[in-house]
């Protein structure tokens with residue numbers, strides 16, 4: 001459904017998105033997680049054809065954002081960071097207008113508008129001026145405008161930011177209900193948000209993709225596990241990768257082993273521990289006992305953990321700060 | 328085409344949802360009405376005097392009331408245009424609704440044309456206020472219709488042209504006050520240029536005269552319909568809207 005390859009977006013001074021690649025399958029609901037300034041909004045703006053990429057490729061339903069923007073735009077619903085609302089319009093008037101510019105045939109517009117009004121529980125404010133609505137209602141009008149043309153892909157930029165807890169729950173329920181029919185990408189800088197509403201998560205930080213995994217796996221990896229990078233050589237210069245990997249996996253406390261590289265008879269792995277386990281000593285012993293040489297062993301950057309910390313602690317600070325989406 | 332009309336309709340709705348449309352119409356109606364009142368009063372007084380003195384100078388409603396009045400209207404238009412065009416795109420950039428428009432399956436040029444058209448229609452509504460007064464002249468006097476129509480055509484073309492320039496300026500900023508200010512400055516400059524060149528006929532001032540949007544109105548106000556002037560206005564409109572679409576592209580590239 002969504003395919004991003006080597007996407008880079010450079011502004012005059014900053015590289016906002018740096019060589020990001022990921023894929024989203026049909027029907028998935030994916031969280032795009034990263035602290036403020038990570039490049040979430042920028043990536044979404046590229047996906048919605050609002051900004052052209054500096055390098056790389058992004059396709060939606062097989063259509064390239066640069067070569068076929070009109071086709072892409074027909075298939076996406078987009079809720080920007082600030083909902084794009086006209087305060088002088090009534091809700092129904094606004095939804096009708098959006099339906100029209102999204103290309104819904106005139107005969108269907110009224111039906112579609114009524115449908116999304118029902119779905120987003122906007123019945124009570126149907127003929128109210130948007131400018132007079134509360135923040136929660138505005139957000140729902142924003143979501144309603146994103147789904148009015150029944151797009152294949154929904155792109156939602158921080159759909160719950162700035163709402164109170166009750167409104168957040170309402171929006172989450174709405175997203176759950178929508179996830180059956182649409183492929184959804186939603187961005188957030190709050191980890192618990194992803195845990196609540198998403199199946200998969202893509203983490204970016206400072207424009208770089210840090211991790212992508214299922215939510216269940218990732219939360220395990222995040223919560224107090226240790227990541228170790230090690231390089232193994234064998235005496236005969238030809239270690240057997242599967243054998244080494246198998247041996248490493250047997251070490252107690254190891255949750256997963258990923259082979260990173262193999263060059264000149266030297267294999268490098270990244271090993272993660274289970275929650276709260278220290279595995280470096282065990283790993284070293286296991287390698288040496290098997291008759292291989294351990295040429296390197298170090299704890300890797302803990303980048304996930306750093307970001308995790310940022311994501312869980314920065315939250316309160318972010319919410320008081322004016323978010324810099326539109327520059 | 329459907330999309331252009333959609334955007335145009337939306338623009339008109341928001342003009343008329345805020346007081347701005349009514350304020351401009353009232354403002355123009357009052358000023359024009361005042362001009363109308365003075366001009367007719369003087370006209371009546373003069374024709375009365377000349378009859379008293381037994382002179383048989385022909386008094387002409389067209390030349391003595393309508394022409395100066397519509398000339399006056401073209402000057403007021405210079406002040407109206409910035410107030411109409413300033414919010415067109417700047418406001419959408421400020422509130423972020425531009426993201427809705429630019430991520431919808433409509434083309435940039437349709438957005439621009441729709442917005443410009445909306446502004447032109449509002450301008451017509453404002454200009455329409457003057458027709459109440461002019462209609463009165465037709466009710467009581469016997470002015471020639473043709474030069475009046477030509478002068479109105481000139482007013483509309485000049486307004487449409489200035490609005491196209493205003494649309495471009497509104498695309499370059501997210502602050503509608505700045506857009507209005509710059510547009511006003513440009514209108515003022517054009518107006519001043521037409522004054523300066525009136526006293527000079529060197530080659531430089533001829534060039535300035537040609538590009539000055541205001542001087543092309545002169546012929547129209549005299550009741551002369553010259554295709555050169557029409558072509559000038561149309562090509563200026565085309566050019567301005569074209570550079571607006573380029574500017575819109577750079578909104579994407581830089582924003």
Ligand SMILES: Nc1ncnc2c1ncn2[C@@H]1O[C@H](COP(=O)(O)OP(=O)(O)O)[C@@H](O)[C@H]1O
Nearest residue numbers: 011014016036037038039040041042327581582
């Ligand atoms: N229009 C812009 N011009 C220049 N830099 C920008 C612009 N928009 C965003 N940036 C920069 O790009 C980086 C990523 O921003 P953004 O995509 O908004 O992050 P996020 O949505 O994850 O908070 C930030 O460092 C930000 O300052």
Ligand SMILES: [Mg+2]
Nearest residue numbers: 040041081325
């Ligand atoms: Mg953002």
